[in-house]
Amino acid sequence: MAKIGVGIIGTGSIVNIYLKCLSEMDDVEVIGLCTKSADRVAKVKSEFGLPVFSDYASFLALPEMDLVCVCNESGMHSEAIQAAAKEGKHILSEKPLEVTTEKIDNLISFCEQQKVILGCVLQNRCSSDYKKVEQAVKSGVLGKLLMGNASINWYRSEAYYSKSEWRGTIELDGGAAFINQGIHTIDLLINLMGSVDSVFANVQTRVHKIEGEDVGVALVNYANGAMGTITAGTALFPGYPERIEVYGEKGSVIMEGGKIIDWNIKGEEHVKIDIDRMESGAADPKAIGYQNHKTVLQDMIGAIKRNKKPMVDGVEARKSVALINAIYKSSRIKKQVQL
Ligand SMILES: NC(=O)c1ccc[n+]([C@@H]2O[C@H](COP(=O)([O-])OP(=O)(O)OC[C@H]3O[C@@H](n4cnc5c(N)ncnc54)[C@H](O)[C@@H]3O)[C@@H](O)[C@H]2O)c1
Numbered sequence: 001m002a003k004i005g006v007g008i009i010g011t012g013s014i015v016n017i018y019l020k021c022l023s024e025m026d027d028v029e030v031i032g033l034c035t036k037s038a039d040r041v042a043k044v045k046s047e048f049g050l051p052v053f054s055d056y057a058s059f060l061a062l063p064e065m066d067l068v069c070v071c072n073e074s075g076m077h078s079e080a081i082q083a084a085a086k087e088g089k090h091i092l093s094e095k096p097l098e099v100t101t102e103k104i105d106n107l108i109s110f111c112e113q114q115k116v117i118l119g120c121v122l123q124n125r126c127s128s129d130y131k132k133v134e135q136a137v138k139s140g141v142l143g144k145l146l147m148g149n150a151s152i153n154w155y156r157s158e159a160y161y162s163k164s165e166w167r168g169t170i171e172l173d174g175g176a177a178f179i180n181q182g183i184h185t186i187d188l189l190i191n192l193m194g195s196v197d198s199v200f201a202n203v204q205t206r207v208h209k210i211e212g213e214d215v216g217v218a219l220v221n222y223a224n225g226a227m228g229t230i231t232a233g234t235a236l237f238p239g240y241p242e243r244i245e246v247y248g249e250k251g252s253v254i255m256e257g258g259k260i261i262d263w264n265i266k267g268e269e270h271v272k273i274d275i276d277r278m279e280s281g282a283a284d285p286k287a288i289g290y291q292n293h294k295t296v297l298q299d300m301i302g303a304i305k306r307n308k309k310p311m312v313d314g315v316e317a318r319k320s321v322a323l324i325n326a327i328y329k330s331s332r333i334k335k336q337v338q339l
Pocket of ligand 1: 009010011012013014015034035036037040044071072073074094095096121123164180288
């Protein structure tokens with residue numbers, strides 16, 4: 001089969017990860033990049049050595065392009081995805097798929113109508129430690145699930161926000177700590193614990209000069225009767241590795257910085273691991289590896305070749321955004337919100 005042609009919309013910090021992953025894959029060819037600012041074309045061209053476009057129309061008209069990776073500002077994913085879908089291109093979007101469930105619902109139905117595959121990058125689902133936990137929880141070895149907690153108590157500098165036109169804004173980031181930084185861990189938590197029934201939350205902007213929250217706490221009731229808390233922040237100096245705790249009737253598992261640090265199930269050997277250095281974006285947004293992105297890209301290419309669902313489709317990507325939107329709503333109205 002001919003190589004899958006790939007184009008990328010957005011040329012910010014995440015694009016280097018895509019180019020590294022794609023350069024290691026034999027069955028793809030990167031066709032070009034698209035940046036919304038015409039002033040940036042020359043700079044981006046010299047930086048990446050690839051054809052660069054500043055308008056969707058000429059970029060998406062390239063016939064050899066099969067897949068568009070959407071890597072622009074989160075609240076602008078819709079316009080990029082719709083433009084690509086209109087041209088019959090398959091789409092792999094960065095997280096969050098969009099910043100509200102209303103926008104995500106429109107995208108899901110539009111892509112269905114256009115008969116293109118829509119995938120979303122929630123790459124932490126590919127981590128081998130996470131998969132071990134998922135297998136244990138889903139096989140029932142933890143017994144009845146009682147509690148599922150997550151903390152993403154991170155730190156971002158003032159410059160992280162002040163140098164960006166979109167981060168921390170409601171329109172383009174959808175909020176801040178929960179939807180931008182917390183979403184990966186929240187996605188894993190609800191994938192382990194099952195759907196959420198209701199949430200009561202309080203989020204606040206305490207330190208940074210942004211519209212979105214930099215500290216927040218949510219009390220979660222899962223549909224299976226378990227409960228839990230989610231805390232998130234980007235003002236919590238120095239920033240600690242994100243953590244997931246799953247407590248069941250027969251045992252518990254704790255992950256930190258993407259690694260299992262405590263595995264204690266009745267009848268099994270207790271495994272406790274001290275990890276010095278973990279790959280976590282706790283204090284540095286660039287401290288993410290690229291291997292999981294590569295697995296997501298390989299999965300998407302496989303989905304296109306075999307015309308099947310990608311690992312995280314629109315419906316899966318909607319779940320974490322629905323919970324985060326409900327957390328924000330609960331905090332706004334100061335009441336429990338039913339999902
Ligand atoms: N999956 C992950 O772990 C992960 C990590 C980081 C970002 N993201 C997502 O990727 C999307 C983009 O995030 P980002 O961190 O790349 O944003 P960014 O602020 O670095 O870039 C945003 C946009 O601004 C433009 N831009 C910014 N700086 C530029 C430069 N020096 N040269 C040319 N163009 C430039 C680009 O067009 C880009 O689309 C967001 O949706 C974000 O949530 C995901």
